Amino acid sequence: MGKGEKMERSKIIVVITCLALAALLLGPSQVMAKVSGPCSDCHTMHNSQNGSAVVSGGPYRALTKGDCIGCHTGTNDGSNNIPYVLQTSAPTYNFDGTKATLAGGSFYWVYDSGGNDDTKGHNVVGIASSDSNIGNTPPGFNSTDYTANGSVGTAWSSNQLSCAGTYGCHGTHTSTDDFAAISGAHHADDSTIDGSTVGKSFRFLYGIKGTEDSDWEYTNSSTDHNGYYASDYNNGPGSMDSASINYLCAECHGNFHLHAQIDDATNGSPWLRHPTDYDMNNVSSKEYGNYPNPTLYSNVSATGDYFVDVPVGNTTGAVNSKVLQASGDAIVLCISCHRAHGSPYEDLLRWAYSSNDSGACNAGTQSGTCGCFACHTSK
């Protein structure tokens, strides 16, 4: 039985087990990722209880009752104390509307047993098979310029994207084992997010700074959201900041961030590729100064309102309710347009963009279903 099949068989039991943990872990006012509650909720010493295994498919490293996917699969309903990034049925998702997904979106739409669409999420091993369109190698992969937080692996021909580790996003890149990569993070004191350890990094993304929303943006508004740390690197360009959320993406998609790859000889517009780590305050006299185009969307009301569904970053990682107020507070992010885990739309986009998705973005027709117009307010 292949690893994927084995994961599938054990997933239901693991999910049920982890769902039972949710109500017991943390409390409704939990503002840190540091876990609390009975140790026995998450751990089993010998994977044996009353003569039977505690968790089918186990044991799992760190004596846990499930792997990453097993514990982080479930339904987000506002009462859960574990963030769920995968659902077994399609979660509610409405751009600029109600959602049952968290800030990173959901793997449901790429999940082999769910949406099963390789274009709609990261193909993480154990969730989805290798991407049928692009294989394992991340588009824009740059193995040399993005190593400050540890080097991502280069043997993509024999390694698929994982939750954490050498070929993953979370944790360090020093181990291929998910558990080793995030070892200690769940119990770490993350009251200060400074990127110094995995536990003290934004969402366990080693080296990345930011402010973590307490319920992972299950509830969200202009005043209730993550604070993304970013830099104005591509203005000039300046110096890369390895603590930027964009840097994290660039560890795999570096050529979509590296200034030499996204800009021509004239710094700034016209761009060769869509900029990230670029402050819209640099071009606030242009259409971008009207962000978020408030007449178009429901969840914003005035120019400068932070728009959760088209987020921007800042140079402190603060949670700002208003942007374009000062230099460095309206920085374009990779995740201004994309969901990190998955979305209902092609290319993991936050909204329907391509003609393959209904309600696509059409130049000359301003539509509240298209997030491009939040920044490109005159298009």
Next chain:
Amino acid sequence: MRKKHHISLNSIAKKIAVITLFISCAFSYSWAKVTGPCSNCHTMHNSQNGNSVATDSNGNPSSTPHSYLLTSTCVGCHSNGTGNITIVNNTPIVLTASEPTYPSDGSPASALAAGNFYWVLHATANNPDPDTSGHNCLAIPGINQDTHLSTAPGKPDSANGPNCAGCHDRIDSCTSCHTPAHHADDTQNPLVGASGGWYRFLNSSYHGNANTGVKGIEDPDWEQTVSATDHNEYNGCNNIYGNDDNSISNDCAGCHFKFHGVTYTDTDGSVIADNHSPWFLHPTHLPLPNDTNKEYYYYNNPGGSGPGDYNPLAPVARDPAVLASMTGSSKLITPGSDQVMCLSCHRAHASPYPDMLRWNYPYDCLAGASNTNCGCFICHTTKGD
């Protein structure tokens, strides 16, 4: 004719025997080697004045003689049928009629190091399911086969032969774990080994050898009184593979083999290497890391600058080379040398808590909530923060 006084030798002998017994108790308290009148424990013919001398495990007269001409069974001698005093006539009591004190507070009713089978017989507020409190030794009247287990958890695959069930699927008798050696001389060396009948007589009665017998330093009162400086000293492992090495954990592994060592046999038969953190199973054979960056370095001293004192609630085993040179119990903890063992978390006979744990794990061990009642936090010193 003057009437002869018929001296009752029997009555005089009895008085002398009692006095001798008390004397022997006063001077032989520190050792397992028995002393005192042979007749205290033995009967040649199980017959005296027309009556049986031997008693059964309930203390009732038994017309059936016992092996080794004993007057009682293991349970009969090592139980207190009337109260909760845990040392009676210099004999460690492992089964009391009423609940002993736990953890030990030094009182005569304190549970001894291995706990007390009382909890396997009685549901309590701490554990409504007595079967999970301890080993279901069927030699103890009232104890039946564990309702949850038909075999020892983690049983070695080799223990499926026709003669294995009595120890590996159930616990037929005390000799499933112990090989009694009451006359062995354990006075010659603080470290009790083969010549002393092994630490607490722990060696397989059926296939024990020179490497399976357990070594250790025996606390004189079986930890009825216990502290950082007054306790057993357990022998740790000399290999990471679970090979026989006279360690206490290896003894447990005789039945719970799959919970010991650096490999784990998965349910599909595949062997998984479990030789580094993050572990698949809780280690039972490794030293506390000698690394100031790891929480285990600060054993029993969370937030401190170094390890704290030995804590009997979560004891450690000693490196065999270190133990061999020890003359008694020590409060010192040495990261890199002192080892986690099965008994760091469990009581060998029974405890008041599920899974024979030394503390109330489901209720007292909450991540992020420091609690001195939770033994986990003695080693996992940051998890209570």
